[in-house]
Amino acid sequence: MIVNPILPGFNPDPSICRVGDDYYIATSTFEWYPGVQIHHSKDLVNWRLAKRPLARKSQLDMRGNPDSGGIWAPCLSYADGLFWLVYTDVKRIDGNFKDAHNYIVTSPTIEGPWSDPVYVNSSGFDPSLFHDEDGRKWFLNLVWNHLTESVGGNPKHPAFGGILLQEYDAKAGKLVGEVKNIFAGSPHGLTEGPHLFKRDGWYYLTVAEGGTGYDHAVTMARSRQIDGPYELHPDAHLITAKDDPEAPLQRAGHGQMVETPSGEVYHTHLCSRPLPGTRRSPLGRETAIQKCVWKDDGWLYLEQGGVVPSVEVPAPEGAAEPQRPEPIRYDFTDTTLPRDFQWLRTPEPDRIFTLTGSALRLHARESIGSWFEQALVARRQEHFTFRAETRLEFAPANYQQMAGITHYYNRHKFHFLGVTWNADQGRVLTILSCPGEWPDGRLSFPLAKPVKLPDGPVELAAEVNEAELQFYFRNGDEDWQAIGPVLDASVISDEGGRGEHASFTGAFIGMAAFDTSGSAIPADFTKFSYAPGEGA
Template structure:
């Protein structure tokens, strides 16, 4: 069997891969999206099944007020002493000289929980991982942040012993063990003990086009000097601009029961406008940072090398596979009629759990209370899931009776609080009618496209169908009053505005990916609800468009 990259499509960055027995697990960053830490399982590295996210309550993670692209960074999943260990960062400051973050540890006997109340470890830097040495000692390995303006902010990899009995770090053991190369921006460290060496895998170069993973090793973890792998880096696409996968780097290593080795990495797949160079700019990654898996072999000097070269492969030889474990669908199309009071695993909310504060499911309908705007960092009634394909349609049916222009509900394409668009129902106080409007927030420049020409909804129409059509480099919205005859709203929007690469031009927080979902806003404060009948996400074959 072949591994087809990316294995986890759409916003699934910073993979921490782990094997326990014959089962593999991948944990991914979720940033400001709740629940925290996206989790998948597989028996063959080819087919992946989504599991419930780990940080699924406010007791486990409280992201109230976290900035966009803050929140849960780089979870590290490990297994030792008969239980699962998860280390994660909750980042409270993204932009500016400081990177306020708290590193936590939680454990569970079962991968699906219950997970223990997180223990605060430290705030030295983000991307922390826990290494369980063969002598029973445990160490926190992490990026180290330096706020001083005359220093590089990425100040090496720090090692600190963790005492499992007292459940705390031992600050007196802290030391910097590796400072990387001149590429700098050293982060995402993981340590492995293999054939008498301690191997340190770490990312460099930032999470853009120059992103890479390097490897260093030492005979001693605490007392030794880490030597960087010759003829590196281990993986990068900096010098492979024409390859479909880009930005490979930050990730982790796993071995199979048969002794084979694989590396799970973040990656991106850019597209270009027709008038743009394919090299500069290299493109726009609306699907965010995804997860790829590359096969690894060891050279005669004991260094790991990516099969096919450091740029990696799209189609990778897979390990021995149990063909009965075919859990993934050919694509990620889904249809939700809200038959259960519990949301399925695809849905995420912003910074807080889906409770009655935001909405509820009743009589097979999703009811979203009107809350703060989509630009808020607090109470936002937005239920969203990932763009996982370059071409798809998403549709919903909504019942909504606004009586103020400050009341809005509809279908949203969202990157963060400064970059989103939506088609929504609102109220025109002049004509005294409900209307359909399309608006976009582009780096906090908000534009209402239809204005006085907003589509008037006849009084006898109680429910309205809304649709968004994503076509790689652009997208548009449609509406229907019967669910059969559709009307295209003649506004084509540039999909690049919802990409990592566009957002990074003005912000230090560009780490997520485009999402599509349902929202209800009531700036009057009276919490007018909107009722959604279903949500349909249908991926399309680009060759048939």
């Protein structure tokens, strides 16, 4: 069986592509660098991170992008001996405007080399590229209408102005011909995330609707002509949990279909798993997949019936057993950053970290939560329970310098245990928290009094058990000691703070350092580990 989610943790907006016996899924990375995650599988059951292709300044520079801006809804396809990756770089999300610029990069292989981007348009987000049987290529995207009352965090239907279609001339590298609005969506509204699929002379259009919260859905329509008119699926929605609050996979929507070599059909979709008794999803929007069947009416349906996604679905014949999660230890002795880790926004990572051969050295820059240049290197939280540990060598000279371990979502939602300087005590441990304080990002200080530290390395840990976070520390061979109160880990989630329609990423656990004096003091992290909890 396939066990959902197949890509746990922050992996939304899955675009799936099959080349021979190989499957690839591209997911959104928003403000995290490098841009776009591409996972690979041979059986739809077990997946590995294969590449983040937007990895240099000429392809992507997100300095100044807001939280939950950046790379939205990539589309991955294969044609003419090339992989084609379409993506949006969103520069503004709040208010009436969405400054969203769409690009295409190509590569002969997933590993690269990936080309510099070709600019396409800026009329809206969620672009995709469809390669028709006659060799023509068609570009689709949502058109955004700013002349409405729609504002960030409170989406209303009029701003989602329909799905645009225009021919793309690959040789000229530009859109050509008439642009047409081919689909206004179902009455559910908030229509976005278009993908086309052709079968038996029909063009099938799947879109995401209902917003990316708990009303989310995959909606399907079809037409004999690529530019419409499109008729709605008999059920309107192919996949949704909007009417089933008890379904384990909530917020289901935004995905793409794929056929196996034997003709079986699957459809990816994003989903979330809120903590029990809450509407908070620390793992963010994850990727799941459902098995589907074509029925005699020429429409696609979930194989299990209905529209609610299942946790377990039949795998293709010959698939392997799902791999069990294992603890991972990173010692930073290589010259490159382990692939699990990302940083924020900047295409100049050497200014915020280097690998010394024995440590990950963070060069402390702007404050934690900066939109420009902050030294924060982290990996996704992929389990509801986990423990992360790190070893830090850091010698601050003043209270403007701090380094340590952080459970991080964005500048409004984080907990940070770090080493800093106190005028009365010298080198100390303290905790900074921002528990969803929007819009000003005001800090709280959960530790009543800083804890004095001796000279030398210190080990720090964060242990999360669903909605609870406890920090720990130890010196040398001492036993681990809890530090500070139990903190609210559930706020480090999509729905924490501003709510489900305002934040679109997921929880990370990692290492951070800042130096608001401007001295760029180094902080050396000599190891890091991530261990899923029992039953994870």
